[in-house]
Amino acid sequence: MRVTPSPSRPCALDEVPSWDLEADVVVVGFGAAGASAAIEAAEAGAKVLIIEVASGHGGTSAMAGGDIYLGGGGGTPAQTENGFSDSTEDFYRYMKMAGGPDADEERVRLYAEGALAHFDWLERQGVPYRRTYIPGKPVMPGTGDCLILSGSEEAWPFSEEAEPCPRGHLPDATGETGGFVLLESLATRVRSLGVDVLFDARGQALIVDAARRVCGLVVMIDGETRYVRASGGVILCAGGFVLNRTMLEQYAPQISRLADDALSGGYDDGSGIRMGQSVGGAAIHMNEMFTTLPFYPPESHIKGILVNDRGARFINEDAYPGRIATYILDQVGDRFFLLVDDAIFEQPSELSRISIAAVGETWEEVERELELVEGTLVSTVKIHNLHAEKGEDPLFHKHRKWLKPLDEPPFAALACHLGEAFYPYFTLGGLRVRPTGEVLTSDGDPVPGLYAAGRTACGLPRWGAGYSSGMSLGDCTFFGRMAGRQAATHEPSENGD
Amino acid sequence: MRVTPSPSRPCALDEVPSWDLEADVVVVGFGAAGASAAIEAAEAGAKVLIIEVASGHGGTSAMAGGDIYLGGGGGTPAQTENGFSDSTEDFYRYMKMAGGPDADEERVRLYAEGALAHFDWLERQGVPYRRTYIPGKPVMPGTGDCLILSGSEEAWPFSEEAEPCPRGHLPDATGETGGFVLLESLATRVRSLGVDVLFDARGQALIVDAARRVCGLVVMIDGETRYVRASGGVILCAGGFVLNRTMLEQYAPQISRLADDALSGGYDDGSGIRMGQSVGGAAIHMNEMFTTLPFYPPESHIKGILVNDRGARFINEDAYPGRIATYILDQVGDRFFLLVDDAIFEQPSELSRISIAAVGETWEEVERELELVEGTLVSTVKIHNLHAEKGEDPLFHKHRKWLKPLDEPPFAALACHLGEAFYPYFTLGGLRVRPTGEVLTSDGDPVPGLYAAGRTACGLPRWGAGYSSGMSLGDCTFFGRMAGRQAATHEPSENGD
Numbered sequence: 001m002r003v004t005p006s007p008s009r010p011c012a013l014d015e016v017p018s019w020d021l022e023a024d025v026v027v028v029g030f031g032a033a034g035a036s037a038a039i040e041a042a043e044a045g046a047k048v049l050i051i052e053v054a055s056g057h058g059g060t061s062a063m064a065g066g067d068i069y070l071g072g073g074g075g076t077p078a079q080t081e082n083g084f085s086d087s088t089e090d091f092y093r094y095m096k097m098a099g100g101p102d103a104d105e106e107r108v109r110l111y112a113e114g115a116l117a118h119f120d121w122l123e124r125q126g127v128p129y130r131r132t133y134i135p136g137k138p139v140m141p142g143t144g145d146c147l148i149l150s151g152s153e154e155a156w157p158f159s160e161e162a163e164p165c166p167r168g169h170l171p172d173a174t175g176e177t178g179g180f181v182l183l184e185s186l187a188t189r190v191r192s193l194g195v196d197v198l199f200d201a202r203g204q205a206l207i208v209d210a211a212r213r214v215c216g217l218v219v220m221i222d223g224e225t226r227y228v229r230a231s232g233g234v235i236l237c238a239g240g241f242v243l244n245r246t247m248l249e250q251y252a253p254q255i256s257r258l259a260d261d262a263l264s265g266g267y268d269d270g271s272g273i274r275m276g277q278s279v280g281g282a283a284i285h286m287n288e289m290f291t292t293l294p295f296y297p298p299e300s301h302i303k304g305i306l307v308n309d310r311g312a313r314f315i316n317e318d319a320y321p322g323r324i325a326t327y328i329l330d331q332v333g334d335r336f337f338l339l340v341d342d343a344i345f346e347q348p349s350e351l352s353r354i355s356i357a358a359v360g361e362t363w364e365e366v367e368r369e370l371e372l373v374e375g376t377l378v379s380t381v382k383i384h385n386l387h388a389e390k391g392e393d394p395l396f397h398k399h400r401k402w403l404k405p406l407d408e409p410p411f412a413a414l415a416c417h418l419g420e421a422f423y424p425y426f427t428l429g430g431l432r433v434r435p436t437g438e439v440l441t442s443d444g445d446p447v448p449g450l451y452a453a454g455r456t457a458c459g460l461p462r463w464g465a466g467y468s469s470g471m472s473l474g475d476c477t478f479f480g481r482m483a484g485r486q487a488a489t490h491e492p493s494e495n496g497d
Numbered sequence: 498m499r500v501t502p503s504p505s506r507p508c509a510l511d512e513v514p515s516w517d518l519e520a521d522v523v524v525v526g527f528g529a530a531g532a533s534a535a536i537e538a539a540e541a542g543a544k545v546l547i548i549e550v551a552s553g554h555g556g557t558s559a560m561a562g563g564d565i566y567l568g569g570g571g572g573t574p575a576q577t578e579n580g581f582s583d584s585t586e587d588f589y590r591y592m593k594m595a596g597g598p599d600a601d602e603e604r605v606r607l608y609a610e611g612a613l614a615h616f617d618w619l620e621r622q623g624v625p626y627r628r629t630y631i632p633g634k635p636v637m638p639g640t641g642d643c644l645i646l647s648g649s650e651e652a653w654p655f656s657e658e659a660e661p662c663p664r665g666h667l668p669d670a671t672g673e674t675g676g677f678v679l680l681e682s683l684a685t686r687v688r689s690l691g692v693d694v695l696f697d698a699r700g701q702a703l704i705v706d707a708a709r710r711v712c713g714l715v716v717m718i719d720g721e722t723r724y725v726r727a728s729g730g731v732i733l734c735a736g737g738f739v740l741n742r743t744m745l746e747q748y749a750p751q752i753s754r755l756a757d758d759a760l761s762g763g764y765d766d767g768s769g770i771r772m773g774q775s776v777g778g779a780a781i782h783m784n785e786m787f788t789t790l791p792f793y794p795p796e797s798h799i800k801g802i803l804v805n806d807r808g809a810r811f812i813n814e815d816a817y818p819g820r821i822a823t824y825i826l827d828q829v830g831d832r833f834f835l836l837v838d839d840a841i842f843e844q845p846s847e848l849s850r851i852s853i854a855a856v857g858e859t860w861e862e863v864e865r866e867l868e869l870v871e872g873t874l875v876s877t878v879k880i881h882n883l884h885a886e887k888g889e890d891p892l893f894h895k896h897r898k899w900l901k902p903l904d905e906p907p908f909a910a911l912a913c914h915l916g917e918a919f920y921p922y923f924t925l926g927g928l929r930v931r932p933t934g935e936v937l938t939s940d941g942d943p944v945p946g947l948y949a950a951g952r953t954a955c956g957l958p959r960w961g962a963g964y965s966s967g968m969s970l971g972d973c974t975f976f977g978r979m980a981g982r983q984a985a986t987h988e989p990s991e992n993g994d
Contacts, residue, residue, distance in 0.1 A: 006940055008938030008939050254598070280507075383872045383876065441771070442774050
């Protein structure tokens with residue numbers, strides 16, 4: 001029985017009637033990872049073909065703010081020109097902690113030691129950086145300035161682990177077009193290197209030879225099946241699985257608690273991951289996701305305290321909002337309240353979809369209005385205020401600069417409910433890969449001829465509670481490049497695993 | 498380049514020099530799932546061969562208490578003879594909630610409707626049941642009695658969802674030999690059916706033909722490679738991955754917080770799951786695990802309250818201890834305290850490795866001795882007592898029969914710390930399968946010729962917070978049987994997915 005090839009059913013070489021197209025390296029997906037892979041493979045002398053399902057380049061990367069997390073080595077030009085020095089060890093320790101209990105040390109080390117050169121590379125590809133710095137905690141400033149504090153650097157427990165330093169690097173772009181500008185530069189470079197690109201072309205299935213080496217790709221174009229030979233290998237850069245309802249249910253069911261705010265360019269259907277699995281690649285950390293809650297600006301709201309449906313606090317509110325949102329998803333119940341007093345209250349941003357749930361002259365009144373169990377919210381605020389007055393937060397270790405007793409009435413509870421407020425999200429799980437992009441089985445053996453990068457792989461960002469803005473695009477571009485170089489060699493890497 | 502076959506690298510049919518052994522159905526693993534599969538396949542007329550890595554039958558199943566979770570249809574003989582009636586719908590609703598946000602409804606429905614007949618089948622295989630009932634919350638009674646309340650039936654939120662009923666069915670066995678007795682009966686039946694068994698034989702890799710159908714198994718015996726033909730299919734019943742350090746780190750890193758108390762017969766190395774992945778089978782729920790904390794007996798301790806390292810309560814303490822331990826792993830920090838007063842205190846069991854952390858005449862004294870943040874533990878106890886006096890627990894919904902103000906000094910905090918107390922554990926993630934055992938890819942297509950059951954598959958128990966004692970062996974035996982029947986037909990099932 002012959003079956004139609006699909007992402008989860010590879011095509012055997014002897015089922016290929018003839019090759020319609022040939023290249024050394026075939027890259028699936030023209031987002032940040034795919035573009036970076038194509039550039040490096042082409043520069044290494046390979047004939048490269050990009051297969052892109054959309055009608056243009058960019059993918060989900062182009063929708064992002066364009067932030068790239070970089071530092072170490074004394075500092076990037078943007079860091080040093082603003083008076084920041086950043087040691088490779090601090091950068092490494094921060095990134096390692098951000099990777100969670102299963103951080104990929106080899107990958108983190110390569111990134112920490114290579115980030116400075118990577119910034120130069122980005123500039124050489126034509127990505128514009130103004131090298132200016134915005135202090136405070138800006139979220140998507142959209143001013144064209146470069147350097148921002150984009151993670152939990154100054155927040156516990158990261159601040160105990162590594163000297164804080166701003167490491168988010170934004171392209172010179174206005175509004176929220178940073179990702180677009182980044183991808184325009186990379187795509188222009190891809191074209192100038194003579195890389196072929198097929199748009200409106202869907203990677204349908206991998207082609208494997210008798211020795212189980214990946215040697216090509218079945219592609220659907222205008223409803224027609226095309227067979228593309230890849231003598232050096234296939235690099236899967238097809239994004240994550242945030243739009244695949246079945247995969248979400250089976251791998252990350254907690255996502256069903258969020259409103260429909262998936263971050264995607266429209267094609268994160270998990271087909272890259274599924275193609276890797278079809279030939280024995282292991283998919284890891286599939287339950288991990290990025291989500292966030294833009295509860296500031298206004299920055300004053302960081303001085304508020306977040307409580308769950310039982311009136312209990314659960315995290316330091318000065319952590320990166322992505323870490324906070326991950327903790328929110330770990331709580332039972334879908335109601336969350338940001339408690340503020342008159343001194344710090346401002347209208348929440350429209351974007352956040354945070355509304356006012358209750359207002360009162362006393363916290364007892366607010367507690368009653370929210371129908372919380374008697375004594376819960378009141379004692380949470382009381383314990384917080386008791387310590388905040390001394391500039392301390394022994395429970396959650398919020399930095400003293402964000403500590404303030406909530407004692408100036410009227411008081412308000414702002415609703416940050418799951419399923420209601422804006423919690424954008426994307427997936428962090430993906431194929432297990434070496435830093436070279438070589439896809440690995442569960443035994444740690446490479447699948448010959450197969451590479452992955454970006455959110456099709458499980459890379460640097462693999463733990464929702466450790467995410468900082470700029471980590472995913474940093475991973476996409478840095479390790480996309482490595483995968484491109486590796487695939488161009490046609491040889492397995494030396495590193496064991 | 499020819500590579501050595503391994504669990505993650507299948508062997509191509511044309512690499513098989515000759516067949517050393519042949520069978521219709523090859524079963525990998527002789528625990529509860531493998532035995533049940535072999536019995537049904539043999540009864541359907543198939544020539545069956547079991548490959549077992551250990552020197553005898555039993556696997557991890559034989560180490561368990563032997564509890565099987567059964568009910569519905571008005572009640573099993575053990576239920577009705579003790580005055581319990583149990584509707585299929587209540588049983589279904591309980592099992593569905595226990596399966597969590599991604600419960601497999603089709604599987605739950607089949608199980609709820611087939612459990613009564615399954616009890617008969619177990620008795621027909623010779624498993625001895627005394628049909629007696631032990632009231633209360635016994636844990637591993639070891640008396641040979643049959644029926645126990647083995648889950649969260651009477652606890653919120655399950656009690657809101659389904660009428661509580663005891664559904665744990667233990668074989669007539671003394672001490673902790675229930676699993677052993679169960680497996681002895683099944684193994685005797687396997688032998689009487691003329692099933693061939695190879696012990697000390699390791700399933701090394703699947704053999705696939707050019708159409709990617711699984712048609713055999715590479716087996717290592719005494720260091721020699723043997724090729725086993727399976728014309729009807731291979732059923733993987735090789736257990737979970739709780740002994741595979743690399744897989745634990747990548748799939749369930751939270752396990753590193755526990756002491757070395759893995760529940761395993763010695764061979765849960767994930768090789769079954771890895772073999773399935775090697776031919777495109779998807780492994781799902783790999784982050785989910787079962788763990789528990791035997792903080793009772795003494796039953797009086799259920800009236801205590803559990804707090805985390807921040808002095809906060811987080812669950813109703815009358816839930817199944819496996820649910821409680823899962824919630825414990827969701828908390829930040831590794832210190833946990835069971836708070837008791839003089840009226841309910843008894844010495845914790847030696848098994849539990851729970852020790853006395855602090856004693857005081859007031860809760861303030863206990864709070865200080867534990868070095869908890871001032872006011873935290875005290876306000877937790879105060880809020881609990883305030884409501885417990887009225888027989889209420891509005892925060893966590895503990896049943897009133899377990900509610901008691903903790904107001905009789907001296908007071909004590911019992912240390913239930915992660916990494917210190919006894920939290921036995923095993924893995925719940927595994928291959929995605931139809932109820933028939935057919936292994937599915939991420940796209941939901943069956944991998945021809947491949948089946949899985951028991952903890953190699955992701956079955957009924959797939960959510961740590963929903964586990965009840967007896968669910969895993971219930972799943973192993975019930976769906977092991979279905980896989981055996983299906984494989985014996987040599988045909989794919991009709992059900993879509």
